[in-house]
Amino acid sequence: MVISHVSTGAPLGDSQIRSVIEQLLVVRPLDGRRVLAIIPDHSRSGPTGTFFRLISETLGKRAKQLDFLIALGTHAPMSDEKIAGLLQMTTADRLAKFTKIGVYNHRWNDPSALRQVGTLSRGQVEELSNGMLSLDVPVLLNKMVFDYDHLLICGPIFPHEVVGFSGGHKYLFPGIAAPQIINFTHWLGALITNPVINGTRNTPVRAAIEAAADMVPIERSLIGYVVEGRDARGVFAGPVREAWHAATELSEKLQIVYREKPYHTVLSCAPTMYDDIWTAGKCMYKLEPVVADGGTLIIHGPHIGEVSYSHGQVLDQVGYHVRDYFVKQWDRFKEFPWGVLAHSTHVKGVGQYEGGKESPRVNVVLATRIPEQRCRRINLGYVDPDSINPAEYTGREDEGVLQVPEAGEILYRLRDMSKFGE
Numbered sequence: 001m002v003i004s005h006v007s008t009g010a011p012l013g014d015s016q017i018r019s020v021i022e023q024l025l026v027v028r029p030l031d032g033r034r035v036l037a038i039i040p041d042h043s044r045s046g047p048t049g050t051f052f053r054l055i056s057e058t059l060g061k062r063a064k065q066l067d068f069l070i071a072l073g074t075h076a077p078m079s080d081e082k083i084a085g086l087l088q089m090t091t092a093d094r095l096a097k098f099t100k101i102g103v104y105n106h107r108w109n110d111p112s113a114l115r116q117v118g119t120l121s122r123g124q125v126e127e128l129s130n131g132m133l134s135l136d137v138p139v140l141l142n143k144m145v146f147d148y149d150h151l152l153i154c155g156p157i158f159p160h161e162v163v164g165f166s167g168g169h170k171y172l173f174p175g176i177a178a179p180q181i182i183n184f185t186h187w188l189g190a191l192i193t194n195p196v197i198n199g200t201r202n203t204p205v206r207a208a209i210e211a212a213a214d215m216v217p218i219e220r221s222l223i224g225y226v227v228e229g230r231d232a233r234g235v236f237a238g239p240v241r242e243a244w245h246a247a248t249e250l251s252e253k254l255q256i257v258y259r260e261k262p263y264h265t266v267l268s269c270a271p272t273m274y275d276d277i278w279t280a281g282k283c284m285y286k287l288e289p290v291v292a293d294g295g296t297l298i299i300h301g302p303h304i305g306e307v308s309y310s311h312g313q314v315l316d317q318v319g320y321h322v323r324d325y326f327v328k329q330w331d332r333f334k335e336f337p338w339g340v341l342a343h344s345t346h347v348k349g350v351g352q353y354e355g356g357k358e359s360p361r362v363n364v365v366l367a368t369r370i371p372e373q374r375c376r377r378i379n380l381g382y383v384d385p386d387s388i389n390p391a392e393y394t395g396r397e398d399e400g401v402l403q404v405p406e407a408g409e410i411l412y413r414l415r416d417m418s419k420f421g422e
Helices: 014-027 048-059 080-086 091-097 122-128 143-147 179-192 204-213 240-255 312-318 323-327 338-348 372-377
Strands: 003-006 034-039 065-070 102-105 114-120 137-142 150-156 219-228 231-238 256-259 263-269 291-301 351-354 357-360 363-368 401-404 411-414
Touching: 003 014, 003 240, 014 048, 014 219, 014 231, 034 048, 034 143, 048 065, 048 150, 048 219, 080 091, 114 122, 114 143, 114 204, 122 204, 137 143, 137 179, 179 204, 179 323, 179 338, 219 240, 231 240, 240 256, 312 338, 323 338, 323 351
Parallel strands: 034 065, 034 150, 065 102, 150 219, 256 411, 263 291, 263 401, 291 363
Antiparallel strands: 003 231, 114 137, 219 231, 351 357
């Protein structure tokens, strides 16, 4: 049974969100149980603080224990200051109101924080990937989950470049997972390519995540929500798969925009929640389909000064390239983290690598505080961010110029996606 509340007018308020949570606790009583809520980090927009507060107020006094784990994937751990911003309250205020409730970062790169629950066998991987990959994949996740009776996954659902739509069991894999399965799922998504997979509900990567989730022996529920801007427009609660599926139907309506023709120039403005290219790469992922062949996409983020706080050293070594640059030189690159290679191809976009020559379809340019020399070294273009006035790109769609403020979460697609193999 999926409990939902969808608004076609004003954003959902506290009372509507609280009602959905309370109804969930009627059909899934958690009184006296130990509950771990899994929530997004700061790179996802939406009222995370509202859900933290309402879950804490509704469940905190009923559960034997209630804590929150931030699903970082391989993002950098959040400081106390950033966690306070994510939860929309000061650390002191949170501790005063919710004394016994802990908030923890996922420790993805700490082997002592992880536990194996199974293995995706070579045969399974071959079947799930339609023969694109053949290997055993150990399935590990944060061992904190074994200290609780119930996992309450709570986060937004958006179109996504690796899995099709985010949310649901993605908060386990890669959200609180180990590098092995993160690298596998991300490289599988890269092999399929972003334009094909982004905004597609049923994908090989989703199937792999669901197969891994079946190995986790902890009962769980989902409170998934779909946002418009920063506000929740729909909340869906219940069994994880069913609630996630219902949420994706609303996400399709609100978060995918269709265009008849592509644009030769796209200015994709990164919101401040993206603090490196590892996260701001979404400004390319969500707009790649509507950039014309040979066109230019500019990621404009004057606040961004780093390629990746977690993986910058690796990206300095491998750079940004199209998929086949890696595939056709696999012996050279196979020992690098596959998740980093996947990010590289997603930012660079679709293209070809033939006879030692790389031909990306799109010219990707960074307008950030990352120095020009480093941009060139990692195989991306550069323009001085201070030379760009977003207003000069606005209202010029008839000229083939598109400006997107707060880019990264709304997916832009062409009506006819056949050029990408769809």
